[in-house]
Amino acid sequence: MEFQLLGPFEARHEGQQILKGSRRQERCLLSILLLHAGRTVTTARLIDLLWNGEAHASARSTVHTYIGRLRAALTPHGVRIDTKHDGYAVEPGRHVIDAQEFIRLVRQAADVGDPAERVRLHDQALGLWKGPLLADVADDQLRDRIGGHIGELRMSALEQRAESQLAMGEHERVAEDLLAPAQEHPERERLVAARMTALYRSGRQADALQLYSSTHQVLVTEFGIEPGTELRTLHDRILQGDPRLDRPPAPIYAVRVGDEWLPWNTSGHPALEFCNTYAGWSGPRLPGSEWLRSYATLAVWAGHMDLAEDPVVTRLLKQARQHPDEAAAVLDEAREFRGNLYACLTDPHDTRAFKAVAGAVEDAAKVSVFTRGEDGLARWVPSRTAGLRLPVHAVAHSAAELLADPQRFTIRTCPSADCGWLFLDQRGRRRWCSLATCGSSRQLSRS
Numbered sequence: 317m318e319f320q321l322l323g324p325f326e327a328r329h330e331g332q333q334i335l336k337g338s339r340r341q342e343r344c345l346l347s348i349l350l351l352h353a354g355r356t357v358t359t360a361r362l363i364d365l366l367w368n369g370e371a372h373a374s375a376r377s378t379v380h381t382y383i384g385r386l387r388a389a390l391t392p393h394g395v396r397i398d399t400k401h402d403g404y405a406v407e408p409g410r411h412v413i414d415a416q417e418f419i420r421l422v423r424q425a426a427d428v429g430d431p432a433e434r435v436r437l438h439d440q441a442l443g444l445w446k447g448p449l450l451a452d453v454a455d456d457q458l459r460d461r462i463g464g465h466i467g468e469l470r471m472s473a474l475e476q477r478a479e480s481q482l483a484m485g486e487h488e489r490v491a492e493d494l495l496a497p498a499q500e501h502p503e504r505e506r507l508v509a510a511r512m513t514a515l516y517r518s519g520r521q522a523d524a525l526q527l528y529s530s531t532h533q534v535l536v537t538e539f540g541i542e543p544g545t546e547l548r549t550l551h552d553r554i555l556q557g558d559p560r561l562d563r564p565p566a567p568i569y570a571v572r573v574g575d576e577w578l579p580w581n582t583s584g585h586p587a588l589e590f591c592n593t594y595a596g597w598s599g600p601r602l603p604g605s606e607w608l609r610s611y612a613t614l615a616v617w618a619g620h621m622d623l624a625e626d627p628v629v630t631r632l633l634k635q636a637r638q639h640p641d642e643a644a645a646v647l648d649e650a651r652e653f654r655g656n657l658y659a660c661l662t663d664p665h666d667t668r669a670f671k672a673v674a675g676a677v678e679d680a681a682k683v684s685v686f687t688r689g690e691d692g693l694a695r696w697v698p699s700r701t702a703g704l705r706l707p708v709h710a711v712a713h714s715a716a717e718l719l720a721d722p723q724r725f726t727i728r729t730c731p732s733a734d735c736g737w738l739f740l741d742q743r744g745r746r747r748w749c750s751l752a753t754c755g756s757s758r759q760l761s762r763s
Contacts, residue, residue, distance in 0.1 A: 317393050317411035319350050322418060322466075323446025325453050329393045338389070341366055342382045344453040346390075348462055349397065349406040350413050358403035365458060414444045415466060422473045431480035432609030436644060438477035445470060471497075471504055478510035482517075484609065490514035498527065502534040505547045512547075516554050516561055524554050576616040579607050586621045586714040588727070588738045591658040593617065611636045611643035611704070614650050618707035623714065628706065635704055646704045653708060657715055661727055661738060677716040680709035 320326040325343045327334040363375045387397050396407040421441035425434045449463040474497055478490045491514040498511045508531050515524035528551045535541050571578050593607040619629035636643035653676050659669035683702045688694045698709035728741045
């Protein structure tokens, strides 16, 4: 069963709506139990919520009647409502409750360091929002009592997503996405600040100042307060055209290719460079250390490393825009393969990692063709049938070639605690990776 509580109430089993003819209070009662799935809600609490403290004498028997009808309708579909003490509980099962999924995704996003991953999780969470909680079965007072925290969580997710997008340079998207929320919630100064910054970075300084002016007026007339210090400071910086507001800081050790930031080359071998797209940081992740922020980054990187020709990259970018869910799945696959490959290359005895890499190589071999390039040399390359997975298959081919070559035993790991990048050292004389910043800083600290 699938239950939609974010917006109009819906209950579906295999695509078919259930409870369409049920009473509004029955759906409301079920929703309260679903919001507390796995926990008991007392009958007294249900009565208080359903009748808002003005229950009639037969309210308890009415609740029992509602429960009986709901059990009759839901039990055949695997949803159990158990009687526990003086109350009821919906037993956790395979059914999906969008409100629970929303909370899980937002909390998961809060624990993620990479802004692109935070945006992806927030996009999934906010995509579940079809309107106010129980839009057709609860009034505002009941909504605040049973799910006020969910509404607050949504606003926080909007703010955090916008800030992550600004860190990635997606100011135009932020300006568009926050148009309605910033107008509807002027009291959310963090939200207003994000849109003001986005407008300014989009070359719309006047619009940013107008947003501040309208927000200031509403705060004073309707809330009786002045804007906070941070919002006032942002207004002054925009008014003065502070150049530090223009763009977010660039990632460390970065090179701009097209519309994507890519890492500097450090090893000269595509398989090692792929591992170095996250650098294998052995310490805390530094800003910009995660490079695979989106599928577009992966595709452009593959072209930059000559793993895919420019027309192929263009086609992949177009397909990714047309099929964003599939592109996101491939990005997850690429990140998983990257972690396994890094483990395989840094520990030759890691059997699990080798088997995972070998599986990816074998998958790539199934959709490959043997062709000759413009340099006259023949090679195995992924065919067009690989679709969006082509960059992953191309990297797998590169990894297979490296693992089958004796130079595999010359791979070294930069020993700096905040680096860990891989490089080839055939002469056995190098210690630090080619960035040299780790070794330089270490030498300076010793002098």
